[in-house]
Amino acid sequence: MGTKTERRTAIIQGGVGLAGMLALIIASVRLDSLGISAESTRALLILAGLVIGTVSFAIFAQGWILFADKLSRQRSYTAVLFFIVGLLDVLHISAYSGIKLFGIETGLHLSDTLLAISHLLGALGILFIFSSEDQQVSGKHKLMTFIGGALVTVIGIGLLYTYQRKYSTWHTYEGRSFGNAIIWMVTLPIILLAMISMIRRARESSSSAAITMVRALMFMLLGHTFFMLVDMRLSLLHAVGEWYMVISYYFVMKGVYRLTIEEPFRSQQAVEAMMKHMVDHDDLTGLPNLRRMKEELDGYANHFGASCIGITVINIDRFKAINDSLGYSAGDKMLTEVGERLSEVCHGAEKVYRMSEDEFAVILTDVNDAEAAERRAISLLRSVNPSVIIDDTEYHISLSMGLSVYPVDGTSVEQVIQYADMAVHHAKDQGQEFSRYVDTMKLVTQARIELENDMRKALDQEQFFLEFQPQFSLQTNRMVGMEALVRWRHPKRGIISPGDFIPIAEDSGLIVQLGEWVLRTACQYNRNWQLAGYPPVCISVNLSMRQFRQYNLAERVGAILNEVGMEAKYLELEVTESMTYDIETALSQLYSLKQLGIHISIDDFGTGYSSLYYLKSLPIDRLKIDRAFVQELMLDGNDAAIVSTITTMAHHLQLKVTAEGVESKEQLEFLKQQNCHEGQGFLFSKPVPAGVFENEFLQPACRLRSFFI
Numbered sequence: 001m002g003t004k005t006e007r008r009t010a011i012i013q014g015g016v017g018l019a020g021m022l023a024l025i026i027a028s029v030r031l032d033s034l035g036i037s038a039e040s041t042r043a044l045l046i047l048a049g050l051v052i053g054t055v056s057f058a059i060f061a062q063g064w065i066l067f068a069d070k071l072s073r074q075r076s077y078t079a080v081l082f083f084i085v086g087l088l089d090v091l092h093i094s095a096y097s098g099i100k101l102f103g104i105e106t107g108l109h110l111s112d113t114l115l116a117i118s119h120l121l122g123a124l125g126i127l128f129i130f131s132s133e134d135q136q137v138s139g140k141h142k143l144m145t146f147i148g149g150a151l152v153t154v155i156g157i158g159l160l161y162t163y164q165r166k167y168s169t170w171h172t173y174e175g176r177s178f179g180n181a182i183i184w185m186v187t188l189p190i191i192l193l194a195m196i197s198m199i200r201r202a203r204e205s206s207s208s209a210a211i212t213m214v215r216a217l218m219f220m221l222l223g224h225t226f227f228m229l230v231d232m233r234l235s236l237l238h239a240v241g242e243w244y245m246v247i248s249y250y251f252v253m254k255g256v257y258r259l260t261i262e263e264p265f266r267s268q269q270a271v272e273a274m275m276k277h278m279v280d281h282d283d284l285t286g287l288p289n290l291r292r293m294k295e296e297l298d299g300y301a302n303h304f305g306a307s308c309i310g311i312t313v314i315n316i317d318r319f320k321a322i323n324d325s326l327g328y329s330a331g332d333k334m335l336t337e338v339g340e341r342l343s344e345v346c347h348g349a350e351k352v353y354r355m356s357e358d359e360f361a362v363i364l365t366d367v368n369d370a371e372a373a374e375r376r377a378i379s380l381l382r383s384v385n386p387s388v389i390i391d392d393t394e395y396h397i398s399l400s401m402g403l404s405v406y407p408v409d410g411t412s413v414e415q416v417i418q419y420a421d422m423a424v425h426h427a428k429d430q431g432q433e434f435s436r437y438v439d440t441m442k443l444v445t446q447a448r449i450e451l452e453n454d455m456r457k458a459l460d461q462e463q464f465f466l467e468f469q470p471q472f473s474l475q476t477n478r479m480v481g482m483e484a485l486v487r488w489r490h491p492k493r494g495i496i497s498p499g500d501f502i503p504i505a506e507d508s509g510l511i512v513q514l515g516e517w518v519l520r521t522a523c524q525y526n527r528n529w530q531l532a533g534y535p536p537v538c539i540s541v542n543l544s545m546r547q548f549r550q551y552n553l554a555e556r557v558g559a560i561l562n563e564v565g566m567e568a569k570y571l572e573l574e575v576t577e578s579m580t581y582d583i584e585t586a587l588s589q590l591y592s593l594k595q596l597g598i599h600i601s602i603d604d605f606g607t608g609y610s611s612l613y614y615l616k617s618l619p620i621d622r623l624k625i626d627r628a629f630v631q632e633l634m635l636d637g638n639d640a641a642i643v644s645t646i647t648t649m650a651h652h653l654q655l656k657v658t659a660e661g662v663e664s665k666e667q668l669e670f671l672k673q674q675n676c677h678e679g680q681g682f683l684f685s686k687p688v689p690a691g692v693f694e695n696e697f698l699q700p701a702c703r704l705r706s707f708f709i
């Protein structure tokens with residue numbers, strides 16, 4: 001906007017300048033009849049000379065003295081340039097007034113030469129100095145430029161004064177020496193060229209400084225043309241021409257200041273502001289981040305002393321599953337949407353922050369006590385619009401919130417943020433939408449941290465062991481496979497079930513190591529049983545998403561099979577539907593696993609977001625219907641329909657189906673009717689230790705179970 005107005009002003013100014021000039025040229029014939037005294041015009045002229053000298057030296061000083069630590073090439077060159085130009089202009093006026101220098105006669109001719117050279121240098125200088133990018137230069141460079149410029153000028157002026165008489169005898173042209181006329185004419189296109197290059201620059205970078213320079217060159221052009229067209233022996237016209245140059249140099253000063261000081265400073269400021277923004281804002285949502293939140297909370301805490309601040313942490317339920325199954329870009333959109341929804345419902349000074357991957361925070365500052373904070377937090381949470389549209393599909397998001405209150409719950413900002421985070425995890429664990437921090441939550445979190453630490457030692461200390469759960473064919477009633485399930489014998493807490501430690505292992509990354517141990521141990525057992533002479537069966541091992549994403553997964557699995565000496569066809573890996581989050585990776589992983597010759601099943605089928613479309617393109621062997629559907633089978637018609645649909649679909653896709661969590665005969669009957677291939681569940685057996693498994697299920701007599709009969 002700024003440059004637009006500037007452009008308009010420049011055009012108006014140019015128009016006025018041009019009109020004035022034309023008017024003067026037309027009127028010049030009659031100027032003498034105006035009766036302006038010689039004294040007045042002389043005064044006007046000397047004044048113009050003084051102002052020109054002042055402005056030129058101001059340009060010099062500006063380049064030389066201001067921000068001397070941030071010297072640039074353009075600035076130091078223009079400084080030297082205008083030092084010379086100013087000097088020439090002052091000498092020009094003094095010569096015009098007939099003032100002698102070094103006792104040398106001066107006059108109109110020398111004055112004209114000095115002025116012509118000053119214009120030529122000014123235009124050439126601007127053209128060259130501003131035709132390339134600016135750079136920083138050293139103080140030494142600046143000094144050398146100045147010394148060089150001053151030397152050349154002094155020598156040049158000396159020569160000019162000494163030999164001027166010779167030149168003045170050259171041919172004359174309209175009262176002007178031929179030599180001078182050439183300089184005057186050559187200068188004109190140079191000014192034009194400089195102007196064009198500045199206009200281009202102003203367009204490209206929409207720099208208002210460049211427009212100012214264009215204005216300078218425009219007045220230089222007008223002044224110069226004026227000097228060329230009218231008879232300069234008329235002092236009044238000469239004075240007017242000088243005033244055009246005054247305007248021009250004034251704009252040069254302004255332009256150079258803006259180009260070399262103001263604009264770089266502004267852009268540096270903008271870069272700094274952007275960097276600061278990047279440091280304390282989140283890229284994706286543009287919201288301030290945790291770092292910023294801490295800073296601001298510190299500010300509030302120090303400012304308002306003991307007054308009350310509510311810190312809420314908001315977590316998107318099942319975000320990981322959404323992200324895994326819909327893909328990262330959908331996940332990103334969801335996060336952006338949630339950020340916006342939260343911002344929409346904030347009042348007054350309340351502000352939303354992005355804390356971590358799937359967590360946001362809102363700071364409640366307009367509350368007087370903890371109860372008010374709790375009321376406001378709940379009303380805020382409830383007013384969030386839960387429907388989110390991503391890629392034309394509507395999703396219903398549910399949020400959980402934790403609240404802690406400063407300084408009631410904790411006296412340090414770090415502490416209260418941590419407590420709000422604990423509160424939201426507590427809410428999620430309890431299946432609640434809201435939870436206010438209480439001190440006992442600290443214990444739960446500590447316990448989790450302890451568990452994670454213990455787990456690191458548990459692998460080395462062989463605290464993990466496997467149990468096996470048999471899988472039966474519903475057609476032949478025979479045991480056809482088994483699933484290996486890991487358990488942890490904690491030295492103090494006794495047996496811990498995987499539901500309690502697998503999520504921690506996944507969060508901490510320990511799952512990769514643990515999973516590999518499970519795989520090796522399970523294969524080892526199966527191989528040993530085969531070597532002991534039992535009829536070989538397939539063993540299923542669970543694979544967590546983190547393991548599935550390992551780039552060299554197939555290689556690792558192959559190495560374990562080799563090491564154990566078990567044939568690949570006796571191993572089945574169970575992966576969850578969320579692997580389809582990134583179908584490309586999933587396909588390549590599955591194909592390389594299949595190449596080993598192992599089987600692949602999809603675990604907990606029906607609970608994720610997997611696309612049925614992908615299902616037929618995946619190289620898989622089996623679907624395992626999640627036990628949640630099986631367990632509600634006889635109570636809920638919907639679940640029965642789901643089970644029957646999954647089975648039918650699997651038949652079509654020529655996949656095997658295993659029903660998980662079979663607990664009753666009724667369920668078994670229903671599954672048989674649906675032609676479900678296999679079953680696994682407490683009805684047949686709970687997962688049992690290796691010894692029990694061997695005795696109960698591997699002995700030939702035990703393979704056919706009574707419950708089928």
Ligand code: C2E
Pocket residue numbers: 469484485486497498499502515518542543544603604627660661662663680681682683687
């Ligand atoms: P999952 O893969 O769905 O494993 C089956 C779970 O269902 C087992 O729980 C099993 O004890 C239980 N179950 C089997 N039949 C029935 C039944 O009739 N009724 C009921 N109510 N439950 C039944 P577990 O052993 O506690 O394992 C829980 C989950 O932990 C497993 O679910 C699996 O996701 C994970 N897990 C277990 N071992 C491993 C492992 O070695 N690696 C990985 N990554 N995950 C494992």
Ligand code: CA
Pocket residue numbers: 483542574603
């Ligand atoms: Ca499983």
Ligand code: CA
Pocket residue numbers: 603604624626627660
């Ligand atoms: Ca399962």
